[in-house]
Structures are given as C-alpha cells and as structure tokens.
Amino acid sequence: MTIYTFLKSSPCPLQRGTFPPTSQKTTTINYLNYIDIHTHTYYQDLETTLILNVFPNEQDKLQLPAYFSIGLHPWYVYEKSWEQLVDQVRSAACDNKILAIGESGLDKAIANSYEIQRLAFIMQLVIAETLKKPLIIHCVRSYSEMLAIRKKSDQSVPWIFHWFNADEQISRELIRKNCFLSFGHMLFTEQSKAFGVFRSMPLDYVFFETDDAGYTIQEVYERAAGIRKSSVADLKAKILDNFGRCFKR
Numbered sequence: 001m002t003i004y005t006f007l008k009s010s011p012c013p014l015q016r017g018t019f020p021p022t023s024q025k026t027t028t029i030n031y032l033n034y035i036d037i038h039t040h041t042y043y044q045d046l047e048t049t050l051i052l053n054v055f056p057n058e059q060d061k062l063q064l065p066a067y068f069s070i071g072l073h074p075w076y077v078y079e080k081s082w083e084q085l086v087d088q089v090r091s092a093a094c095d096n097k098i099l100a101i102g103e104s105g106l107d108k109a110i111a112n113s114y115e116i117q118r119l120a121f122i123m124q125l126v127i128a129e130t131l132k133k134p135l136i137i138h139c140v141r142s143y144s145e146m147l148a149i150r151k152k153s154d155q156s157v158p159w160i161f162h163w164f165n166a167d168e169q170i171s172r173e174l175i176r177k178n179c180f181l182s183f184g185h186m187l188f189t190e191q192s193k194a195f196g197v198f199r200s201m202p203l204d205y206v207f208f209e210t211d212d213a214g215y216t217i218q219e220v221y222e223r224a225a226g227i228r229k230s231s232v233a234d235l236k237a238k239i240l241d242n243f244g245r246c247f248k249r
C-alpha cells in the first residue's frame, strides 16, 4: 500500500471566484495495487483504485465508493444544452472525490459541431486549470488540434489521453507537453498504433484503463507486462508512481 498526501482546497475556488485558494489543509488517501484510470462501469475490487467516469446527468454515481472524473463528452455536445451541462460540470467539480475533469475532448468521427465541441472542451480545460485537476481526454482524429491547444496556452495540469491510439511522433510530442497516455483494449490488437507506441515508450507517462471495452484491469496489466517483458508487480509500482506525479497538487 502506498500513501499519497494531497492538498485539499477549501472552499472551492470556482465557487468563491478567486484563485489560488487562501486556506489549504491536507488529507490522506490510500491507494492500492492496480489503477484503472478510466472506466464507465463501477466495480468492486479491493486491489484496484478506479476513476469512474461520470457524465453531468449521472451524478447519482457520485455516491459510490470510488474516485471520479466528471465531464461533458463530445458525443453529448449539443447546441441547445452544452453550456448548461458544462455549468453542471463546473458546480460538481470541486468535490474532493472528483480527481479529474473529463472525459472531454474532440471527435471528428461524429456529426456534432466541431466548433461547439471545441468551445465545450476549452471551457472544461479552464475548470481543470482553475482547480488544478488533470483532464481526461477523448480524442478521435484530433491529435494535431489537441497539440495546438496544448502548445498555445500556458497549461500546468497534466492531460491523460484515454484510449490513446496515434503514432510515435505524436506520443513523443504529447509526453514532452506533460501528457499521459492511457492504454487498454488496443494492446490486444498488434496492428494498432497504440500497440506499436506502447512497445517502446517511456513508462513514466503510461496509465491503464478498462473504459467499457470488456477486459479487466488485471488482464490489461498482464498483457502490458507481456508486451514489455516486464512483471505485473513492476508495472503496478510504476503506474502507482505515475499516479502520484499526475495527481499531486
């Protein structure tokens, strides 16, 4: 078991309207072996710390004994409702059980307006930066746009590209910009870009996830250990260390 100490801000800077918070106190959270950085389905496993994704209309999930990310997914960005839904993200985001904002991002494979997707993403980026919470990113055919946004503004919070599936050059550029890459079911497809990148990338910027893809987090770690000719125990230690770096405030 590893113990990380987090700084907890009180009251929430978004609600108070000033930043940084003037009063801070420490709270201690314990983390166990496996880390599932992104799942849509709650499951109980004493050996796993999971970050359960919550959409704005799913806030009853926040009662579950887990950690969370909350965000407006680009699939649900509609002209009439997106601003209200981002407001809901903003007012929920201060909760200390919510470790990250997202999944949020850009997706060129859907019909929703790309410009509105971009606005919704930027607004959630501001929430993440204000609260100093990492951002979990959904990115489909939009890596160059993401890199451009990341390069343009002065952002300090790490971004976690969930379901990462791009080439090595993009992975290197993202890592240089303090972004983490999360791998899951794509590791089971040897022809995927994700598989090719994962084989040789620095493990300092890796996370693993189940998303909703049908593999358990144990299966993903075992697969990853096989690809890297490493042990699951070594990977657990590495990912735990990454988690501490990424979520340290």
Ligand SMILES: [Zn+2]
Residues within 6 Å of the ligand: 038, 040, 053, 103, 162, 211, 212
């Ligand atoms: Zn997801």
